Amino acid sequence: MNNNLLPIAKEGFSRIGFTILAFIIFAILDLELLEFFSFLTLIFFIFVYRNPERMIPNFEQMSVVSPVDGVLISIEELENEEYAYKLEINSSYLNVSLLRTPLSSKIETIDIKHGARLSQLSPLARDVNERVEVVFQDSHENNVKVSHMLKQSFDDIKLDVITKQNLVQGSRYGLMVNGITTVYLPQNFRVNVSVGQELNASQTLVGYFS
Structure with a gap:
């Protein structure tokens, strides 16, 4: 994790991946309500597992x-x-x-x-x-x-x-x-x-x- 510079933390990859898969399946089956909920879940996981890069202030050594x-x-x-x-x-x-x-x-x-x-x-x-x-x-x-x-x-x-x-x-x-x-x-x-x-x-x- 120390070197993970991706916008999403790696711990969220599996949940986001399964949610994308569910969204695709529901879209193919034309299950609009489930498709909508899976889309909201996807947005939620992306938000929760976001991994912003931050500028570290130059504080003193102690x-x-x-x-x-x-x-x-x-x-x-x-x-x-x-x-x-x-x-x-x-x-x-x-x-x-x-x-x-x-x-x-x-x-x-x-x-x-x-x-x-x-x-x-x-x-x-x-x-x-x-x-x-x-x-x-x-x-x-x-x-x-x-x-x-x-x-x-x-x-x-x-x-x-x-x-x-x-x-x-x-x-x-x-x-x-x-x-x-x-x-x-x-x-x-x-x-x-x-x-x-x-x-x-x-x-x-x-x-x-x-």
Whole structure:
């Protein structure tokens, strides 16, 4: 995915292909209603799996950018030795689904937990929904943990990276359709965003390490 420069993310190829096939079959059989619905489904999949190329701003070396598109819904201070801040970002079907590396780093750990896809309003969602946790570590041994949790979605969380892999800030590393992303930051970090702000993956500066 890091080198995928096509306008559509490769994870969407199969769904788009099957939808095109269904559209052709319904057109041949003159099933106009099904043909219309398959056309709408095709447009929906193209929109959800769009893969825009973005100009990466030239931030400082110690910077962290947003890993996803979405709205910042909370900033919480933690009483934790490893992480002092927790930021939650809500992404919907209207947002670009690609995940982008928050800082130039290597991947320390990847933890994948398969599960349900309940609404975020469900009290069980945070316990049973599918989630992926990735810990990034930069050359100064600063750690940033990013947790992606699905809400109601038709697709799994996709990762296209492995542990110990080196990534450049802003590069693609996965895909999540409709979910909540939580970013954990250490004590030596200065947060540069505010609740309610619209964030763009790889383009919105979250803050700096001091």
